[in-house]
Amino acid sequence: MKVRHLVPVALFALAASAFAQTTLNVVTAGDQNMVDYVNNYLAPKFEAANPGVKVRAVGTGPGDGGSQKIYEKLSAQQKAGSAEWDVDVAVIHQLASATMVNEKLLMPYRNDIAAGKLVSRDTAKNALGANVDGYVLPMFHSQIAFAYNPDMVKSPPKSFVELNEWVKKNPKQFGYNGVKGGMSGVGFVTGWVSAYSGLSDKLEKGPYDASSQAAIDKALGGLKEFNQYVVMTPGNAGTLDMLNRGEIAMGPVWVDMFYTWQADGRLNPKVKLELPSPGLPGQPMYYVIPAKAAHAALAKKFIELAESPEVQAEGIVKQFNWYPGIDPQFVQPKLDQASWNKLFTDISPADLSKYGRPFPLSPYFKEITEGYERVVSK
Amino acid sequence: MNHRGIALALIAPALLVVALFFIAPLIMSAVQAFHGKDGGFTLEHFVKSFDFYGRDLLFTLAIVILSTLLIGIVAIAIAGYLTLGANARAVAVLRWLYRWPLFIPFVVAGQVMRTFLAKNGMLNHVLIGSGLIEPLSAQSLLDWRGIVIAFVWKQAPFVTLLLAGAMASLEAQHVEAARNLGAPRWRVLYDIVLPQVRGTLLVGLVLSFVTMLSVLSVPLMINPNSPTMVTVDVAYRINTHGDYGVANALCLLSLALSAIGAAFYLRHASQSSAKASP
Numbered sequence: 240m241k242v243r244h245l246v247p248v249a250l251f252a253l254a255a256s257a258f259a260q261t262t263l264n265v266v267t268a269g270d271q272n273m274v275d276y277v278n279n280y281l282a283p284k285f286e287a288a289n290p291g292v293k294v295r296a297v298g299t300g301p302g303d304g305g306s307q308k309i310y311e312k313l314s315a316q317q318k319a320g321s322a323e324w325d326v327d328v329a330v331i332h333q334l335a336s337a338t339m340v341n342e343k344l345l346m347p348y349r350n351d352i353a354a355g356k357l358v359s360r361d362t363a364k365n366a367l368g369a370n371v372d373g374y375v376l377p378m379f380h381s382q383i384a385f386a387y388n389p390d391m392v393k394s395p396p397k398s399f400v401e402l403n404e405w406v407k408k409n410p411k412q413f414g415y416n417g418v419k420g421g422m423s424g425v426g427f428v429t430g431w432v433s434a435y436s437g438l439s440d441k442l443e444k445g446p447y448d449a450s451s452q453a454a455i456d457k458a459l460g461g462l463k464e465f466n467q468y469v470v471m472t473p474g475n476a477g478t479l480d481m482l483n484r485g486e487i488a489m490g491p492v493w494v495d496m497f498y499t500w501q502a503d504g505r506l507n508p509k510v511k512l513e514l515p516s517p518g519l520p521g522q523p524m525y526y527v528i529p530a531k532a533a534h535a536a537l538a539k540k541f542i543e544l545a546e547s548p549e550v551q552a553e554g555i556v557k558q559f560n561w562y563p564g565i566d567p568q569f570v571q572p573k574l575d576q577a578s579w580n581k582l583f584t585d586i587s588p589a590d591l592s593k594y595g596r597p598f599p600l601s602p603y604f605k606e607i608t609e610g611y612e613r614v615v616s617k
Numbered sequence: 618m619n620h621r622g623i624a625l626a627l628i629a630p631a632l633l634v635v636a637l638f639f640i641a642p643l644i645m646s647a648v649q650a651f652h653g654k655d656g657g658f659t660l661e662h663f664v665k666s667f668d669f670y671g672r673d674l675l676f677t678l679a680i681v682i683l684s685t686l687l688i689g690i691v692a693i694a695i696a697g698y699l700t701l702g703a704n705a706r707a708v709a710v711l712r713w714l715y716r717w718p719l720f721i722p723f724v725v726a727g728q729v730m731r732t733f734l735a736k737n738g739m740l741n742h743v744l745i746g747s748g749l750i751e752p753l754s755a756q757s758l759l760d761w762r763g764i765v766i767a768f769v770w771k772q773a774p775f776v777t778l779l780l781a782g783a784m785a786s787l788e789a790q791h792v793e794a795a796r797n798l799g800a801p802r803w804r805v806l807y808d809i810v811l812p813q814v815r816g817t818l819l820v821g822l823v824l825s826f827v828t829m830l831s832v833l834s835v836p837l838m839i840n841p842n843s844p845t846m847v848t849v850d851v852a853y854r855i856n857t858h859g860d861y862g863v864a865n866a867l868c869l870l871s872l873a874l875s876a877i878g879a880a881f882y883l884r885h886a887s888q889s890s891a892k893a894s895p
Contacts, residue, residue, distance in 0.1 A: 302857065303856075303857055304857055307856065311859075416841075416842070417841070417842035417843065419843075419845070419849060419850075420841045420842060470757075471840075473731065473837075473838060473839060473840065473841055473842075474838075474841065477731075480732075481735070481736075484737040484738075485737055486737050605858070608858075609669075612669045612843070613669060616669075616672075616842075616844075617669075617672060
């Protein structure tokens with residue numbers, strides 16, 4: 240048979256398979272590891288349990304920008320008056336979830352699934368000051384912490400004040416990635432402002448008050464001076480790279496990236512973590528279902544699986560080194576002790592609950608990142 | 618249909634594509650740069666652009682001008698040796714080697730430089746290993762120098778390619794006459810060859826200038842912190858703040874920078890066409 244005879248046959252086969260299958264579109268913001276998690280871990284499990292369903296995961300890029308793209312897509316479909324939107328499950332950051340709940344782009348679903356009762360942290364109800372109760376379930380929590388090389392730093396600074404003294408004695412040994420190179424740098428900056436403006440409660444809980452700008456600018460003024468003693472790194476991964484090559488001795492990193500790099504042999508196994516007082520921010524990523532998702536029922540089933548204690552234990556904690564999205568007491572029994580301990584080697588659960596803080600409310604967040612460009616960068 | 622109609626019909630598809638996908642978005646971007654939140658005319662995006670990113674605009678211009686000059690020097694040196702070099706083997710090796718970076722995308726160049734130029738990167742390892750510098754004096758080149766190095770590395774072969782071609786097509790008699798009269802090779806290059814290929818050099822440099830102005834990947838990978846290039850700021854305004862107003866204003870400002878290059882280019886083009894049709 241000639242090739243051109245084969246083409247219609249192949250096309251027909253392709254079309255037939257497309258009709259037989261339902262495709263569940265999962266769109267996720269965040270780094271490539273988010274797409275990997277859905278494609279390599281969740282999708283095969285879900286497809287095995289639901290024959291005829293194909294999970295297709297698409298990544299929209301790291302940071303709040305990734306969530307912004309999902310927001311823009313859904314918002315466009317809403318404005319166009321589409322009856323069915325082509326995203327079934329989205330994974331987004333806190334900042335976008337507040338906007339999306341506000342603009343009625345999401346469907347409340349937490350009470351429809353059993354795992355909805357397993358969440359305990361405040362983040363399931365509150366996203367940077369906005370009420371998102373019922374619309375979101377945390378996929379995981381992640382946390383920013385200082386990573387340091389114990390060969391170069393015998394006793395790491397325990398607070399921002401100690402850090403400020405430490406960099407003056409050890410110039411160019413601390414590195415971070417500013418506000419344009421990824422969230423670990425942004426988190427360091429908001430942590431700095433919380434520590435030095437005396438506004439930490441207000442930044443996290445509100446209400447927003449424009450008159451706080453003076454205090455924020457003053458704290459950023461201190462950061463400008465601090466910056467003379469530090470190295471700027473190119474991005475979240477850039478900080479880890481420089482730590483690994485011994486070019487800096489300390490810097491803020493995402494805890495999950497840190498453990499993943501160490502497990503892959505990309506980071507010196509001696510490097511350790513430290514969570515300083517009064518704290519550094521962390522954030523969850525949320526599973527959400529768009530208000531007019533084409534396969535809403537299937538989407539709920541998908542999230543039910545993703546939030547089950549087994550998947551949270553094996554996938555989120557053990558394989559991807561995130562802190563669980565649901566209450567840890569349901570996750571711990573499903574996991575061997577060694578894997579559980581690994582997550583809390585350097586940072587104890589007590590420190591995590593004391594110094595792991597949320598990001599500031601979105602108007603403050605914007606004020607701090609823009610203030611950084613106005614006060615520190617110039 | 619007359620000839621004019623046929624000609625118009627033939628170019629219509631191309632014109633349509635240009636108008637639809639190039640000119641219309643450009644005009645929309647320019648309009649949005651002056652569009653306030655309330656829908657009226659505003660200059661606030663420009664005020665903010667200069668306030669936040671004025672330094673980055675100057676930084677961008679300085680980086681691109683410096684890189685263009687260095688590219689010119691490197692390209693003249695390589696093309697000159699390819700044309701006037703006496704050692705046939707060295708010329709052959711150089712001819713084979715210099716084109717390699719042409720086939721490497723900017724993003725890959727950025728990624729390569731990121732590990733090559735780091736403080737404990739390959740360059741410093743080699744320098745320390747060969748005893749040229751002390752380990753303590755090793756420093757990271759991942760700042761403006763890294764961007765310039767990546768740009769020159771990537772764009773110099775492109776200009777060299779154009780320049781060497783132009784030099785090869787010159788008549789050999791001028792060079793031979795000068796050599797017979799005892800001129801050293803650098804004088805031949807400077808006084809005889811370069812004046813005749815000035816136009817090609819200028820076109821190559823202008824094209825490089827405009828290309829470098831628009832590269833996002835290299836500054837993003839080497840030095841995304843302040844001061845950085847305007848492209849990084851545009852991406853940041855859109856990705857993090859969803860702020861298309863300031864992003865469009867910055868785009869318009871970088872368009873103004875590349876207009877400098879375009880002006881050079883057009884002036885040269887009109888001069889040479891005037892020369893061609895006396």
